[in-house]
Amino acid sequence: xxxxxxxxxxxxxxxKVRVKSDGTGVETANVKMSMNxxxxxxxxxxxxxxxxxxxxEVIAVxxxxxxCQETLRTALAIGADRAILVETDVELQPLAVAKLLKAVVxxxxxxxxxxxxxAIDDDCNQTGQMxxxxxxxxxxxxxxxxxxxxxxxxxxxxxxxxxxxxILNLPAVITSDLRLNEPRYVxxxxxxxxxxxxxxxxxxxxxxxxxxxxxxxxxxxxxPKRKGGLKVPDVQTLxxxxxxxxxxxx
Amino acid sequence: xxxxxxxxxxxxxxxxxxxxxxxxxxxxxxxERSDHLPAELRAQLRKKALEVGLYGYNMPEEVGGPGLTWxxxxxxxxxxxxxxxxxxxxxGRPPKAFxxxxxxxxxxxxxxxxxxxxxxAFALTEPGAGSDAASIKTRATRSDGGWRLNGTKHFxxxxxxxxxxxxxxxxxxxxxxxxxxxxHDTPGFxxxxxxxxxxxxxxxxxxxxxxxxxxxxxxxxxxxxQGLRIGLSQIGEARIGVAAHCVGMAQRALDYVxxxxxxxxxxxxxxxxxxxLQWMLADMALEIEQSRALLYAAARSMDSIGESNARTVxxxxxxxxxxMLGRVADRAVQIMGGAGYMAESPIEMIYRDARAFRIGEGxxxxxxxxxxxxxxxxxxxx
Ligand SMILES: Cc1cc2nc3c(=O)[nH]c(=O)nc-3n(C[C@H](O)[C@H](O)[C@H](O)COP(=O)(O)OP(=O)(O)OC[C@H]3O[C@@H](n4cnc5c(N)ncnc54)[C@H](O)[C@@H]3O)c2cc1C
Numbered sequence: 001x002x003x004x005x006x007x008x009x010x011x012x013x014x015x016k017v018r019v020k021s022d023g024t025g026v027e028t029a030n031v032k033m034s035m036n037x038x039x040x041x042x043x044x045x046x047x048x049x050x051x052x053x054x055x056x057e058v059i060a061v062x063x064x065x066x067x068c069q070e071t072l073r074t075a076l077a078i079g080a081d082r083a084i085l086v087e088t089d090v091e092l093q094p095l096a097v098a099k100l101l102k103a104v105v106x107x108x109x110x111x112x113x114x115x116x117x118x119a120i121d122d123d124c125n126q127t128g129q130m131x132x133x134x135x136x137x138x139x140x141x142x143x144x145x146x147x148x149x150x151x152x153x154x155x156x157x158x159x160x161x162x163x164x165x166x167i168l169n170l171p172a173v174i175t176s177d178l179r180l181n182e183p184r185y186v187x188x189x190x191x192x193x194x195x196x197x198x199x200x201x202x203x204x205x206x207x208x209x210x211x212x213x214x215x216x217x218x219x220x221x222x223x224p225k226r227k228g229g230l231k232v233p234d235v236q237t238l239x240x241x242x243x244x245x246x247x248x249x250x
Numbered sequence: 251x252x253x254x255x256x257x258x259x260x261x262x263x264x265x266x267x268x269x270x271x272x273x274x275x276x277x278x279x280x281x282e283r284s285d286h287l288p289a290e291l292r293a294q295l296r297k298k299a300l301e302v303g304l305y306g307y308n309m310p311e312e313v314g315g316p317g318l319t320w321x322x323x324x325x326x327x328x329x330x331x332x333x334x335x336x337x338x339x340x341x342g343r344p345p346k347a348f349x350x351x352x353x354x355x356x357x358x359x360x361x362x363x364x365x366x367x368x369x370x371a372f373a374l375t376e377p378g379a380g381s382d383a384a385s386i387k388t389r390a391t392r393s394d395g396g397w398r399l400n401g402t403k404h405f406x407x408x409x410x411x412x413x414x415x416x417x418x419x420x421x422x423x424x425x426x427x428x429x430x431x432x433x434h435d436t437p438g439f440x441x442x443x444x445x446x447x448x449x450x451x452x453x454x455x456x457x458x459x460x461x462x463x464x465x466x467x468x469x470x471x472x473x474x475x476q477g478l479r480i481g482l483s484q485i486g487e488a489r490i491g492v493a494a495h496c497v498g499m500a501q502r503a504l505d506y507v508x509x510x511x512x513x514x515x516x517x518x519x520x521x522x523x524x525x526x527l528q529w530m531l532a533d534m535a536l537e538i539e540q541s542r543a544l545l546y547a548a549a550r551s552m553d554s555i556g557e558s559n560a561r562t563v564x565x566x567x568x569x570x571x572x573x574m575l576g577r578v579a580d581r582a583v584q585i586m587g588g589a590g591y592m593a594e595s596p597i598e599m600i601y602r603d604a605r606a607f608r609i610g611e612g613x614x615x616x617x618x619x620x621x622x623x624x625x626x627x628x629x630x631x632x
């Protein structure tokens with residue numbers, strides 16, 4: 001079966017994010033960009049499925065500006081077989097991305113889409129769920145472990161209380177959580193091979209998807225500065241203050 | 251700074267950086283404290299470097315290497331500058347002299363080297379021949395089916411445990427430079443002393459003694475007369491490599507110090523608020539970037555006009571980066587205060603390790619005379 005893995009280009013996790021002075025968004029000019037870490041995990045999982053003889057082809061998809069090709073090259077270097085860029089300069093919101101991905105699924109016919117549980121830039125945590133809804137496929141979100149059992153997929157999900165196991169019928173959408181796997185090194189030979197792998201560029205129009213934003217960003221502001229902490233002499237005072245001032249314990 | 255580094259090369263940097271942090275960093279302190287990198291650990295780290303494809307990253311495609319551009323190699327080496335020398339060395343760069351292996355020599359020497367099964371040393375320097383390499387005295391005398399070697403080499407990196415030692419000697423009858431591969435267990439080849447030294451802990455540098463050591467003809471690289479050329483075939487690589495290493499090491503020192511001055515407080519404020527230190531930090535950042543810009547320009551020249559045509563700018567890059575590292579390391583110690591002198595931060599190590607780079611692979615003075623020769627023309631040097 002084919003496996004589709006969407007990958008997003010985001011501000012690198014090491015970068016200290018700054019809000020643009022005009023409050024329209026965060027600064028991305030001259031800022032290091034990388035693949036969303038959850039998407040790296042998704043690619044790794046897809047490759048493990050291929051190595052296990054379950055997946056036949058791993059297709060990485062990115063939606064966004066031309067520079068997303070770099071992110072796709074990274075996906076190819078990790079081990080994806082080929083890549084598709086749905087290129088647009090329009091600001092893409094989760095629903096638009098989900099629609100684009102649905103169109104790509106319709107075109108490519110994968111049986112499994114492994115989506116990052118969220119992107120570390122906007123932390124929306126919506127695309128995977130929306131994609132499943134649009135496709136009418138079952139979803140296993142926050143996956144901690146997945147096992148393919150014939151036409152079924154066993155997914156251990158990270159929930160507040162621990163792990164919950166669900167069994168889905170394929171085709172399905174998975175969203176990967178942090179502990180699904182630990183991505184391997186992108187080896188030097190694979191980095192060099194990546195540029196020879198196919199990367200197709202298509203436009204949203206060609207997929208018949210309208211990506212016009214439906215949400216309006218009013219203003220982006222810095223979080224309030226943390227006020228200085230307080231030192232207490234002993235545990236009793238700490239407990240007392242937590243109870244009477246912070247009111248976090250009873 | 252936009253150096254126009256492609257995504258592919260950024261990945262090579264990231265791979266090396268990750269390898270340094272995950273595989274090498276955990277051992278740095280122990281190697282530094284014990285001045286020893288155990289053989290099993292060496293084997294294990296080499297194997298890991300081989301698995302991720304970094305081992306032999308300097309090798310051309312025709313022998314199964316990645317055939318990277320000089321610029322890519324420099325970016326990798328710069329990242330290797332962020333870890334103690336002995337550990338950085340586990341990402342092996344076989345000497346280009348091995349590429350002179352012909353016929354059966356390829357299977358016997360080159361391939362095991364590329365597969366990280368055999369280690370090497372490169373022995374040119376002698377007690378009487380340093381900068382003036384051509385004045386070597388080690389003699390190779392023709393003897394039934396091979397050569398008998400007599401002489402002393404010193405300051406030879408990992409000469410104590412290397413499986414294969416590339417020795418540059420002179421033929422006894424016609425005084426022609428000759429390159430030979432001497433196996434570790436060759437009778438008459440003895441280990442002299444291991445030189446006690448200032449830094450580079452866990453990276454032994456040794457004296458090698460040859461007393462009528464017999465080396466079969468099949469171990470000779472090229473022909474008599476080509477020895478120095480074969481031996482020095484990697485001089486450009488070695489020099490640009492030192493430059494890259496120095497830039498990475500200086501950057502590490504600066505990164506470390508920048509964190510320190512934000513937390514360490516004196517006179518009621520972080521050190522970073524003292525203008526006297528701010529100016530030192532600004533100088534460090536500036537000088538690192540100058541050396542890096544020259545380094546990258548040199549590497550790109552090597553890619554465009556060829557390594558042998560870029561020797562002058564290579565010398566400039568090596569000179570600039572190794573001297574810069576000395577100044578940066580010195581300021582780093584000063585900014586750290588007592589903590590910079592104590593062997594409890596990497597700054598003390600960097601300060602000691604830095605010093606060798608102004609000496610090895612051609613001293614600063616030798617680089618200057620090369621640059622002078624290029625700008626003045628040969629006439630001034632007759
Ligand atoms: C850590 C380390 C590892 C090494 N590993 C190896 C190795 O693996 N294999 C190997 O073969 N060698 C190795 N070397 C030796 C190294 O290559 C030599 O130390 C270097 O070439 C300098 O030679 P020298 O030490 O004999 O100094 P000398 O040549 O004696 O120089 C002494 C001083 O005189 C100056 N000088 C010399 N000639 C001139 C000139 N023409 N004009 C102006 N000044 C001049 C030098 O710049 C220097 O300041 C290593 C050295 C070190 C420090």
